[in-house]
Amino acid sequence: MTFKTLLSVVDVKQNDDDLNTAIALCAEINAQLSVVVIAIATLPPLGDYPIGTADVWLKDRHDDLEALSKRVDAVETMVKNADISATVVDEYPEPARISRVIGRHARYTDATIIGSSLLRHDLMITTVVDGALFESGRPILIVPHGSKPTLRPKCVLLAWDSGVECTRAAREALDIMISAEEVHVTLVDPDTSSIVSGPEPGADIAAYLAHHGVKTTVDRLPSGGKAIADVLKQHAIDVSADLIVMGGYGHSRMRERIFGGVTRSMLDEPRLPVLMAR
Template sequence: MAFKSLLSVAGADHSDRDVRTAASLCAEVGAHLSVLIMSPPPLVVSPSLLGDGIPEWPRQRAHAIAAGEKPYRPIERFSQDAASLEKTSRQIHKLLRATWRCYDVDVVNCDQASVGDAVRARALCNDVTIVGPALLNDINVGPLVINGSLFDTGKPVLVVPEGAEATLCPRRVLVGWDSRVEASRSVREALNLLAGAEEVRVALVDPETTCAGNGAEPGADIAAYLTRHGARVSVDLLASAGKSAATVLAQHAIDTSADMIVMGAYGNRRLRERLFGGVTRSIVGKPSLPLFLAR
């Protein structure tokens, strides 16, 4: 499927760097850009939690009062966030008018529990969500956005870590394959860019030859599927030699000069603090390549 509508999510206190990245991707493939600007969750003052899971800001407020300082007030914070959102919106409009005209910008000021739903509603009506370095490194908003756009929609996410060259037209792509549903969905969602690549390498780490799993010839089935869609495919069977699958795939991406890694996203959606699980989480930024994920 060709990508015709991209979603970029940014925090009100982020720079415009992630939006610039998304705009460049839209220009590359001729897509519409939807930007969602979100405030940090008002109640997240510290990552520390009390024993019952309640955010620590009430305790901090009591300490501030005892010390004669101005206490934290959620209502004041909410008003400040609204003003910050409006300022960021004006800046993003100005940026996009100068760089990319096919866009829309929306703002939402919501509490922590509503972040995922707000992102989900937008991601459902876009082809792919772009996660840039600023959002990826935001411990308050980033995990909630990833859960909302990836785990709750079935839509893909393109992660662009620090130092990566963002592209939706890669020349060489490494596909991490393990015959699981998530891997199959990532390949299906990435078919357009895989068919357009000069080289697609399907990598399997320590595959077992079984009729029910990888088949009698591991990787042959997915290679045939991709070939039918016009991709130029080769299959690499990799031995872990005691290393993690993430380490092996990351090194193979370097060895093959890959421009992008395509793989399934694995993780428990109930663990809201996690960006990704298992291999997926370990490979982000190692090496610094765009990571195309689906679940």
């Protein structure tokens, strides 16, 4: 699909790196930018607390909202100076509601940008990713520190395992891949059973993409005992990919959080921009 709107989630205490990334991407493709400036609400005291505790909570809440208002003003100034079409809203959710809040905003954009500052935010990253992927049905664009993000890449690596998640990712990135000079459909230790991948793993998706004018190469790689995520990352570097496209959370979220997985590894240690869908 063609990306016409992008979502950027900005924490009230966060620096401007992620916002600058979002602005640059929107300028590149002439897209609308939707910015959600978020502060995590200070929870009210519960149970028996000394007299005055409620006053402290009210003071903390007042300070939170004041900081949020100032951050919104600063963000509005930045997007105005950038001369792009943008909307800026603020949110003050309790921790348990962050995912739902992000999901609600993400539904009305084409992708949510997960920048380097957000990737380092231990409290926010999991809830924002959960909200953007599971509460919206939209993809996320992971942009690690030091990378050069673009939505007009010359070379794309499509991580493929014939699953529903990577099928969705391929569909979301179709216009991007059509415009690319080359797309590497990459399978690691592919399942050769006909019920999963057909007699020639990767051939079906390559044919589908070719019908849309995508210039594809199918790469079938052995893991050699290495983690699949590591093989994908290294191959992306070897073929000079500008973007990795992949499905997210092929296993349950709980399983991946406990035991790890390709999705978890891509979030924890990305090397290149990753467009992820579920």
